[in-house]
Amino acid sequence: MKVVGIIAEYNPFHNGHAYQIRKAKELSSADLCIVAMSGSYVQRGVPAVTDKYSRASMALCNGADIVFEIPAIWATASAEYFAYAGITLLDALGCVDTVCFGCETVDLPLLHTVAEILVNEPDAFCTSLSHYLKKGYAFPKAREAALLSYIKASGMSMKDSPDLLLASPNNILALEYQKALLRRHSDITPLPIQRTDGGYHSTELTKDFSSASAIRHALLQTVPLSLDDRQALLSAVPKASADHLFADDTTLLSEQDFSSMLYYKLLSESETGYTQYADVSTDFSNKIANALRYCTDFQGFCDLLKSKDITHTRISRQLLHILLNIRETDYEIGKKCDYIPYLRLLGFRKSASPLLSVIRKKSSLPILTSPARDTKKLSPDALAIFQKDIFSSNLYYGMTAQKSGCPQKNEYQRQILTFF
Template sequence: MKVVGIIAEYNPFHKGHAYQIRYAKERLGADYVIVAMSGPFTQRGTPALFDKYSRAGHALACGADLVLELPVVYATASAQVFATGGVALLQNAGLVDTLLFGSECPDLAALKNIADRLSEESPAYQALLRQALQGGSSYAAARAKAIENPAYAEILAQPNNILAIEYLGALSRLDSSMTPLCLQRQGAGYHETSLDEDMASASGIRHFLADHPQMSDQELALLLDQIPEALHASVKELIHDGQFLFADDTSLLLHYALTETQDFTEIADSNFDISNKILQNRHLFASFHSFCQLLKSKDLAYSRISRVLCHILLDIKKQDMLLPNDTCPLDAKELAPYLRILGFSDNGRPLLKQIKKNGTVPLITSPQNAKGLLSPEAMHLLDKDIFASDVYRMMLSNKTGQFFPNEYTRKFS
């Protein structure tokens, strides 16, 4: 039995994602594809465009067999934390033999060399990294400068390459038996916002929807052309009903959260300087996006601010992100202590029995049965997922005027 694992956001699911799943099934001969997918919030620190159950259903309709939720503390984190959580989750299923990920660079050996170089963190590398950071470079740009190899620096300038390198690093740190395999990214670039390409990026689709809140039939057809045909009816319904969220839909709840404390130092991704900057400027808050723009500077990237604000909204603290380090290594079971099902296909149904047999952590079908299966530490992590889903549900209800079931009554796909 061949089982391929994919770590994804599907924000939203598009033709490039469908291509990756087809590649796993048709070219790699996968019997099953298991996806570790972000839930209600994403790595950018913003809510996912569509709710997690719709996105899981879209993946299943396009060939995935089982979709598991990546805990929100990892889903909203930096690339290294995101990758480590995703790898741990798939490893704990006990069935995945291949980790398939997209990258701009198709050279797996080069990606591995960079991952190994970064993991060494020699004194010379650390000194160059500090120098670049002090010079105002973002962490990603500083790391590219510190590696002192023009070809590698070019690879590190691409977002999917960065994630690919972090997946390789996570596989090594967790001593995983999964075999890595990279698939060169097809179509538009990660940050490309145009829909002109045959395979537009998720960013392009989100920007198009944001720029066309009242779409004509022609504009809707243009957007749907970037979505697999099997999903057209679902996506049209979601758009028609207004069931989609953007960063600024968090503004009201975030503004309230910003007034509730006098110290954001212990918030994940924050520090003393960021906390003070937020406190000094929160009286100028108007919206999520405008506040990020206000706070960003040459040494504080928009993406970092966005994640900090998301973590304030969701009350995710540094202590909630359990990561391996030199003094206190953690194994995959501690990092991802449960497998939360978002949906499975008819073909994927046998996977549930196999995971119960071979998996290393409990398989959770509903929060209702979790307390008897999970440790207090694992329940704390699950409670963060439930709270994040409740926040998303509240924002969606406020926007649409519709009722949406909570995590205890919602059925998975």
């Protein structure tokens, strides 16, 4: 039995994702596909547009066989931590042969070479990186400049230019997956697939393959969509996605829905500062406190705090960490547990039951299917990580209840998805 793994957010699940699953199985000759998916919040520091069980359901209806959840502390972290946690989860299953990821640059030798440089960190590269950081470059730009400088100085010959590799978030994630595989000395084989949708940041709906950004932009519009845009939106997602996204009882969330809650949280801790939270420096903590009176909404506050040395996405992640109580000590605990201390099962197809039996035998990690019952299986450190998942999800459901006016099941009342 051959198994391919995919690390994803499915925010929301669209035609490009369905294509990737089909192509991943085809190119890897895999019988089954396992997905490691973000839960209630995603890597760019915002809530997912719809809940994790709905997104897992969309995936299971479109070719995925098993879906596990990436812990909240890593799902909302930097690309490096997100990718490392995803690879660690797939590695821990003991049955994944290949990991598939979509990117614009599918030159695997180039990915491998650049990943080796970033993993080994040669002295010349580190010196160049320090130089660009001191000049005020944001870290992603400083790393890109240092990498190009190092490759040019070393005289390496490459088919594709490394600057193209670092030009999009999808390529950066692909590079982080490759780094994680190298660092873990993993036997999993990387399989890049050419992306078929619009650009990562594109907000234009296109025929058949639109980006998740474009789909979210259309879904969250405050004005009614034109008939053409509505039809384009419907054609951009599989039926299972459309059935949920356009259902009368579906409530879609964005970071803006958490604006008042964020302001209260920031105000209540303005005297003590925010440096205990993950990725928040003293300078940025002071910047938040000084600008707090200008905070009118989540997205606008990110724009206000943005500067040339810190990206909008990183700011959004930092604010989300504060809102979700994700602290630097949580990172320390997570790393001590080798990032993934349990396997949180969200759903599976009945035909994949034999694979779940294999995972139970091969993996040393507990599989969590019932939070109330299975927490007894966890060590104190693993429980601390899991409680962050519970809190963040319950906050998401609570906000859904407030926006919809309808009570929501909490994390302890939800059951894993089973598809026949």
